[in-house]
Amino acid sequence: MLPRHFAIALLLGASLSAQASPGEHFAFGHPADAAQATRTVEVTLGDIYFEPKSLDLKKGETVRFMLVNKGRLLHEFNLGDAAMHAAHQQEMLKMTASGMLTPTGMKHDMAGMDHGMAHGGEQGPEQGAAGMKHDDPNSVLVEPGKTAELTWTFTDATGLEFACNIPGHYQAGMVGKVAIIQ
Template sequence: MKHLFIVGALALFSLPALASPAHSYAFGQPAAAAKATRTVEVVMGDMYYAPRSLAVKAGETVRFVLINKGAVAHEFSLGDAVMHAKHQKEMLAMQGQMDHSAMGHGGMEHGAAMQHDDPNTVMVEPGKSAELTWTFSQSTPIEFACNVPGHYQAGMVGRLTIGQ
């Protein structure tokens, strides 16, 4: 009987974790590349994206091919301005924890030190490419941005409009 009570209590306490995923987004969700109905190539340079704006439709699944032609690591992150501001604070904290230059260990490699598991975000090292596939769910304006400290402020942000 005691074991049944313990199992029941554990099941009850784990329900909130099962009911709300760690990452949920009002504008959509990650998808498998095979589900994409369109592929969009985005070039990442030092402090710019090309193109600077994108338009998708609600319900559309888009495979983004991200090509970093810049000299440093850059990020492609989908979200609204509030999400990006929060993410930038997290990235700044990661940089502070990983910056060993004051100890004579050289400068920080942004990409290696700032890896994270957000499904709406991909870090791309210089000269490399990566992919992100996303199904957009509702008509709302969002941004794609690089949240490596200082990059967003230097203009590495673009508008993504989700239409009907």
């Protein structure tokens, strides 16, 4: 059995590497290294709001999002369309029900849990309640008072949103629109 601090370090390292994995592609783009960003956009995550509420981005642009949680709750910044968010919300609900996510954070001592929105939210037979983690390259969790970042290269897309999929947050209005302009 690994010492607790070593297991936490492994979990954090795996999570960071998954978020920075430039090899994974989505219909609306792919993750990128921060050094490739042509612009930095700061997004404030408050308790049930984003500021700004919409973003105009250029096709082919690489954007480094600085995500500042000024609220008292755990929030997520997730890029996707409405169907992706709906699937991801079900996974987040399971993570909350399992105790992995709390209103203010993520329990890092539940290192064996995994989930996979990146592939349409499908879970293989080896996954289940004991197979959840939050490491999708198009998504990041930000605890209260913390700052995180996500860098993304955008392609042509319609219906693209950024959202918080913590249970109830999307439904309460914590969603914004992304317009890809030529």
